[in-house]
């Protein structure tokens with residue numbers, strides 16, 4: 001039985017708050033639309049079950065981590081194998097090399113890889129490596145692009161629109177307290193999908209720039225697919241000026257195809273990072289790139305990288321199983337069929353109920369922008385979407401059995417897994433219709 005008062009959730013959260021900051025292990029887990037976290041008891045395939053008895057169709061999918069859905073039997077078997085081997089970490093086995101080989105076979109930029117536990121560490125190491133290779137210290141990142149929580153990149157990923165007065169310039173705005181003031185001199189920000197702005201920023205800083213880092217598909221602002229011409233020009237500007245191009249594919253990797261955002265765009269960066277769905281919902285990320293560059297990582301080179309838990313056998317085994325599944329025939333045909341059904345169905349419902357909103361998706365992830373009537377091409381377009389309707393929508397969808405996560409009112413991405421079926425999407429659309437009837 002579903003308890004609409006969420007009594008158990010409130011009890012568990014209340015207990016957690018006594019010893020765990022805000023009662024959650026990650027800040028965004030306090031779902032602003034609900035005013036509390038969602039407390040899960042179980043996940044299976046496309047579904048989640050909450051502690052108050054509610055069953056939800058999951059359109060968060062572990063923020064993109066669970067591309068095969070929850071509790072996929074092949075991931076469970078892979079983890080079991082790692083457990084049987086002894087829950088070892090800090091030891092190499094035959095499987096780390098096998099996983100690296102699979103990644104290098106699938107991802108165009110990857111000639112050599114290293115593993116990390118999180119995407120945050122992966123971008124940190126990729127940037128350190130770019131600085132090692134070029135002997136330069138600055139990086140250029142884009143407005144609305146998120147690259148994790150370390151101090152090099154904790155700038156301008158979710159700025160207030162009022163802080164962005166000029167269309168062709170982005171200020172470097174710290175997104176957290178506690179970042180040393182001097183750090184911002186190492187990070188140049190620019191608006192994305194705007195060639196004039198990029199040319200100007202590169203021209204001004206080219207001699208100091210070690211890297212340009214971007215999300216090739218800007219899913220952190222929902223789903224912004226950049227112009228291919230712009231991305232080609234970015235590649236060229238980097239090559240011409242001795243700047244390394246880093247694609248942060250922590251979120252975009254394997255989302256729309258086995259060769260990631262770089263394959264989709266047909267552009268190969270110098271370095272890339274991969275995370276989230278690579279390991280089927282277990283903690284593993286990757287930084288990878290051209291052999292000559294990756295050979296600068298220790299102990300071959302001087303760019304330090306190590307860690308007790310890096311390349312932990314449990315996520316390594318899970319990742320091998322996950323990538324085998326992703327590579328299996330028909331995998332992306334299924335993802336694309338689901339995408340077409342969901343995104344097309346949502347657009348039809350929004351039109352039917354005369355709700356102004358835009359659905360933008362590529363592969364298994366999408367953005368939903370209320371109050372927007374034209375293509376969202378930049379973070380600024382995304383940030384102009386109506387947050388008040390979004391909050392009401394997220395709450396109603398939860399009450400109607402769909403789990404969309406809220407990112408504290410920021411532009412956000414949602415998505416599904418290969419465990420979702422076309423029938424699940426019919427059910428999502430039926431539940432969404434009830435929501436939109438009330439929302440309009």
Ligand SMILES: Cc1ncc(COP(=O)(O)O)c(C=O)c1O
Nearest residue numbers: 118119120146147148248250251
């Ligand atoms: C593009 C991108 N880079 C880096 C990160 C950080 O990854 P993690 O949360 O694993 O540290 C994220 C997380 O959402 C991301 O979307």
